[in-house]
Amino acid sequence: MAKYRNAHGGNLRASDIGNEVHLAGWIARRRDHGGVVFLDLRDASGHVQVVLNPDDAPASEEVMRRLRNEFCIMVKGVVRPRLEGTVNPDMPTGEVEVGGTSLEVLSTADTLPFQVDERFDADEGRRLQYRYLDLRRDRMADNLRSRSTAIRAMRHVLDDLDFLEVETPTLVVSTPEGARDMLVPSRLRPGQFYALPQSPQLFKQLLMVAGVERYYQVARCYRDEDFRSDRQVEFTQLDLEGSFWDQDDVLDTLQAIVTRVVKDVRGIDIPHPIPRMTYADAIARYGTDKPDVRFGMEIVDLGEVFASSEFRAFAATLADGGTVRGINAGDQGLSRAGFDKLVAQAQDLGAKGLVWMVVEEDGSLRSPVAKFLSEAELSGIAATMDGKPGDALLIVADEVAKAAAVLGELRLSLGRPDNHDDLEFLFVVDFPVFERTAEGGFVAAHHPFTAPLDVAEMRNSPETAVSRSYDMVLNGAELGSGSVRIHDPELQSQVFEILGVSADEAQARFGWFLEALRYGTPPHAGFAIGVDRFVSILQNEQNIREVMPFPKTQTGADPLTGAPGVVADTQLEELGIDVRAEVRAAWSDTTSDS
RNA sequence: GGGGGCGUGGUGAAGUCUGGAGUUCACGCCGGCCUGUCAAGCCGGAGGUCGCGGGUUCAAAUCCCGUCGCUCCCGCCA
Numbered sequence: 001m002a003k004y005r006n007a008h009g010g011n012l013r014a015s016d017i018g019n020e021v022h023l024a025g026w027i028a029r030r031r032d033h034g035g036v037v038f039l040d041l042r043d044a045s046g047h048v049q050v051v052l053n054p055d056d057a058p059a060s061e062e063v064m065r066r067l068r069n070e071f072c073i074m075v076k077g078v079v080r081p082r083l084e085g086t087v088n089p090d091m092p093t094g095e096v097e098v099g100g101t102s103l104e105v106l107s108t109a110d111t112l113p114f115q116v117d118e119r120f121d122a123d124e125g126r127r128l129q130y131r132y133l134d135l136r137r138d139r140m141a142d143n144l145r146s147r148s149t150a151i152r153a154m155r156h157v158l159d160d161l162d163f164l165e166v167e168t169p170t171l172v173v174s175t176p177e178g179a180r181d182m183l184v185p186s187r188l189r190p191g192q193f194y195a196l197p198q199s200p201q202l203f204k205q206l207l208m209v210a211g212v213e214r215y216y217q218v219a220r221c222y223r224d225e226d227f228r229s230d231r232q233v234e235f236t237q238l239d240l241e242g243s244f245w246d247q248d249d250v251l252d253t254l255q256a257i258v259t260r261v262v263k264d265v266r267g268i269d270i271p272h273p274i275p276r277m278t279y280a281d282a283i284a285r286y287g288t289d290k291p292d293v294r295f296g297m298e299i300v301d302l303g304e305v306f307a308s309s310e311f312r313a314f315a316a317t318l319a320d321g322g323t324v325r326g327i328n329a330g331d332q333g334l335s336r337a338g339f340d341k342l343v344a345q346a347q348d349l350g351a352k353g354l355v356w357m358v359v360e361e362d363g364s365l366r367s368p369v370a371k372f373l374s375e376a377e378l379s380g381i382a383a384t385m386d387g388k389p390g391d392a393l394l395i396v397a398d399e400v401a402k403a404a405a406v407l408g409e410l411r412l413s414l415g416r417p418d419n420h421d422d423l424e425f426l427f428v429v430d431f432p433v434f435e436r437t438a439e440g441g442f443v444a445a446h447h448p449f450t451a452p453l454d455v456a457e458m459r460n461s462p463e464t465a466v467s468r469s470y471d472m473v474l475n476g477a478e479l480g481s482g483s484v485r486i487h488d489p490e491l492q493s494q495v496f497e498i499l500g501v502s503a504d505e506a507q508a509r510f511g512w513f514l515e516a517l518r519y520g521t522p523p524h525a526g527f528a529i530g531v532d533r534f535v536s537i538l539q540n541e542q543n544i545r546e547v548m549p550f551p552k553t554q555t556g557a558d559p560l561t562g563a564p565g566v567v568a569d570t571q572l573e574e575l576g577i578d579v580r581a582e583v584r585a586a587w588s589d590t591t592s593d594s
Numbered sequence: 595g596g597g598g599g600c601g602u603g604g605u606g607a608a609g610u611c612u613g614g615a616g617u618u619c620a621c622g623c624c625g626g627c628c629u630g631u632c633a634a635g636c637c638g639g640a641g642g643u644c645g646c647g648g649g650u651u652c653a654a655a656u657c658c659c660g661u662c663g664c665u666c667c668c669g670c671c672a
Contacts, residue, residue: 029633029634031630031634032631032634033628033629033631034628034629035630036630038630038631038634053629069622082630083630086630086631111623112604112605112622113604114604115621117621119633120605120620122606123600123664124665179670179671180671198671201672223671225670226669229665229667231671443672444672448672450672553663554665554666555663557663559663559664
């Protein structure tokens with residue numbers, strides 16, 4: 001006989017009526033009528049109503065009155081149907097209640113720093129400071145459970161496909177590429193540092209060289225960059241890689257994984273196959289490499305309409321190699337002031353301006369610039385953009401990339417659903433090898449181990465060269481990315497050269513890896529899914545902190561434990577580290593408040 | 595590095611624009627009444643240096659400057 005309980009309250013149903021149960025859990029709510037006392041008892045399975053009636057003397061009157069929210073208690077009682085008219089249809093256990101026959105307080109609770117009750121949304125700093133209480137909330141408990149369900153689903157699929165789960169080191173060597181590394185000083189080699197991995201990238205490729213063939217890992221990754229609602233300094237990826245694999249093998253596997261995850265977490269089947277879109281298409285139609293395809297409002301090219309326009313703003317842009325594009329934002333019910341705000345927003349985004357038009361009942365276009373446009377142009381706009389009465393047409397004339405980006409942003413702010421009730425997956429393929437920097441130069445869009453589609457193209461026309469890399473997008477969020485890797489050391493050398501990394505430099509940084517490629521490396525490809533982002537979308541959360549048990553604040557602090565913290569001078573001495581005087585001085589200045 | 599929002603009893607908010615007694619609301623807490631509620635109800639009570647520092651003013655939660663914290667965004671995130 002278990003010491004504390006023989007049942008979980010949240011699981012009790014009408015079929016359990018008559019059973020004597022021993023329950024343990026927390027008092028989520030209490031309703032003390034002076035005589036009878038109702039408790040909503042919460043455990044990991046959910047809630048159930050416990051009734052303590054003094055006539056049945058489940059406990060001394062004194063103990064019953066002393067009960068408070070969040071006390072941890074043990075109750076024995078009998079499952080019984082609720083009285084006529086007192087069934088609670090809002091609770092899964094609402095048909096039954098437990099008539100208490102004995103009660104024991106296992107642990108009392110001080111007055112809480114905030115109410116666990118779902119109806120009150122406490123300040124997030126406070127929630128993080130008392131995360132162990134925050135996690136008692138149904139919403140957070142549900143998020144934790146769903147996260148576990150999602151990861152379990154991933155493991156099921158990959159185990160069924162004969163993947164090997166392999167752990168890779170979290171103390172690795174720092175490389176200057178990519179995100180800023182999180183560093184860990186070495187005591188045995190004072191003055192030297194490990195880095196925490198940004199991803200297990202090179203290790204998983206080594207596993208391919210090692211003959212693992214099918215690898216996955218639920219891997220903690222670290223990137224020391226600024227926080228966002230979807231970015232934390234440490235986060236979790238489902239990392240996977242396969243030998244003798246090409247892009248289709250990866251995408252098929254990903255489809256199987258996310259299908260199972262959505263099924264297990266949401267209980268629904270996503271449509272197959274997950275659609276694919278090229279990067280070029282995504283930019284042209286949605287102005288972003290991670291389109292939210294839950295709604296239309298696609299970007300339309302108006303270049304032909306204005307091919308011989310006399311409207312100078314448009315004509316000059318086209319003559320300079322720019323573009324004129326627009327979106328039909330639909331009937332937004334915007335006033336003049338509303339459109340002025342959109343113009344300001346477009347300018348904040350870097351556009352020179354924004355032309356707006358409204359389709360009138362008779363199909364004509366009302367716009368501040370209508371008088372500068374010919375009849376043919378006006379009707380061409382309405383036709384090309386499929387304008388219906390009431391529709392707001394928004395047009396940007398600018399450099400191609402700028403126009404796409406601005407319209408993409410406007411599209412999101414005007415049309416994006418504010419929840420994740422619908423799920424639209426998308427694979428974006430054929431990413432470019434390079435992306436343009438703000439200064440007009442080129443920089444590698446991916447890590448240097450990504451295979452180009454054609455190395456000659458990569459060398460000769462960097463602006464259009466395509467790489468064998470791909471992203472998975474869900475509801476406009478980048479869920480992850482991957483690529484076919486370079487497995488030929490000769491090709492790898494050429495790619496480094498084109499990327500501007502000298503042979504000596506490549507040797508110095510990655511010599512150990514380049515050498516590995518020389519011992520019979522199989523063709524391989526892989527991917528990594530951002531678990532936190534995925535789960536947050538499935539759980540309809542706006543912020544990945546809500547699906548992380550102990551996240552950090554935007555400034556990288558943990559209000560619960562106080563991390564990061566100052567360490568003892570003796571610790572620093574062992575590491576050979578001196579903290580600069582002005583930094584030390586700042587330690588004592590951090591007069592914290594509240 | 596830059597821009598925006600927020601900080602008021604234990605909790606959440608209103609009050610701040612337009613300065614005039616720590617005022618208000620809900621929850622929680624304490625005490626009393628109450629045997630079928632499920633946000634239980636009714637009555638009473640306690641509890642705040644308005645994040646912190648400085649300035650303006652006869653007078654500051656309110657205006658100004660600085661600072662700390664939380665948050666959203668741009669940059670950044672191969």
